[in-house]
Amino acid sequence: MDKLKNKVAIVTGGTSGMGRGIAELFAAEGACVVISGRDEARGNEVVDGIVARGGAAAFVAGDIAEVETNQRLVDTAVQRFGGVQILVPNAGILGIGGVLEAPLEVWKRTIDVNLNAVYYLIKLAAPAMLKGGGGSIVVNGSIAAYKGFPNHPAYCASKGALIPLVRQLALDLAPTIRVNILCPGQVDTPLLWDSAKAFPDPEKAVQAVADRMPLKRLGTPEDIAKAALFLASDDASWITGAALTIDGGIMAGGG
Numbered sequence: 001m002d003k004l005k006n007k008v009a010i011v012t013g014g015t016s017g018m019g020r021g022i023a024e025l026f027a028a029e030g031a032c033v034v035i036s037g038r039d040e041a042r043g044n045e046v047v048d049g050i051v052a053r054g055g056a057a058a059f060v061a062g063d064i065a066e067v068e069t070n071q072r073l074v075d076t077a078v079q080r081f082g083g084v085q086i087l088v089p090n091a092g093i094l095g096i097g098g099v100l101e102a103p104l105e106v107w108k109r110t111i112d113v114n115l116n117a118v119y120y121l122i123k124l125a126a127p128a129m130l131k132g133g134g135g136s137i138v139v140n141g142s143i144a145a146y147k148g149f150p151n152h153p154a155y156c157a158s159k160g161a162l163i164p165l166v167r168q169l170a171l172d173l174a175p176t177i178r179v180n181i182l183c184p185g186q187v188d189t190p191l192l193w194d195s196a197k198a199f200p201d202p203e204k205a206v207q208a209v210a211d212r213m214p215l216k217r218l219g220t221p222e223d224i225a226k227a228a229l230f231l232a233s234d235d236a237s238w239i240t241g242a243a244l245t246i247d248g249g250i251m252a253g254g255g
């Protein structure tokens with residue numbers, strides 16, 4: 001408890017899956033959280049839950065690929081809670097569609113949401129973070145940075161580009177702001193089940209993935225939230241520019 005006391009955190013895509021898990025754990029650890037998403041009702045539900053448990057939270061609705069949405073997130077953190085110390089650019093989409101079939105719009109949209117929006121948020125929030133004495137940025141990447149997934153060219157490219165971006169920003173923002181990235185494997189969230197829809201039997205396809213993992217289960221939003229908490233907190237005060245694979249061992253050779 002209280003690992004993030006007196007901190008203000010922005011978590012994009014905080015209405016669902018990992019983002020929600022991260023926002024709820026950060027709030028339980030004392031942070032005031034500002035979450036973003038596109039669904040007002042789900043956003044309010046997450047905020048109400050956090051507040052009912054004694055925490056503090058605010059929701060900003062909007063498309064994260066728009067610069068303006070990122071500016072509103074930063075403004076909300078500063079105006080409602082007095083500043084911002086932690087960023088978790090987490091929102092992402094799969095952008096499913098192979099090179100031969102998918103329209104170019106899928107490529108552009110996926111790069112906008114998964115890569116450009118991450119840069120927008122960091123660029124817009126960094127001055128406020130520096131003003132407040134610094135902090136920690138934890139980007140949510142993917143093992144798709146390291147291996148190809150059929151029919152996901154834009155997803156793999158966007159997640160792949162985040163790792164050198166994080167390394168570079170770790171230099172530019174040091175020593176005041178630490179910048180790291182999580183690279184999750186398959187985690188039990190709505191996004192994973194969306195990708196499984198491509199298979200005739202989604203349940204079976206997802207189970208087969210879990211079976212190939214050395215640790216024999218999918219990740220949970222809580223698994224990822226705990227890793228995000230570590231990197232966001234002072235426990236990781238000597239870690240910057242790092243990519244943490246968190247995948248039940250699948251990149252170790254399990255599948």
Ligand SMILES: NC(=O)c1ccc[n+]([C@@H]2O[C@H](COP(=O)([O-])OP(=O)(O)OC[C@H]3O[C@@H](n4cnc5c(N)ncnc54)[C@H](O)[C@@H]3O)[C@@H](O)[C@H]2O)c1
Nearest residue numbers: 013015016017018063064090091092142184186187189191
């Ligand atoms: N689930 C997995 O297996 C897995 C594995 C590795 C990495 N990831 C990554 O983790 C992150 C979170 O994914 P998740 O699995 O929790 O998915 P999810 O679909 O449950 O949540 C995604 C969140 O992003 C938000 N979002 C998406 N596009 C947006 C946009 N244009 N504007 C604003 N918000 C937007 C959604 O509203 C939602 O809150 C993503 O970046 C995803 O690529 C997921």
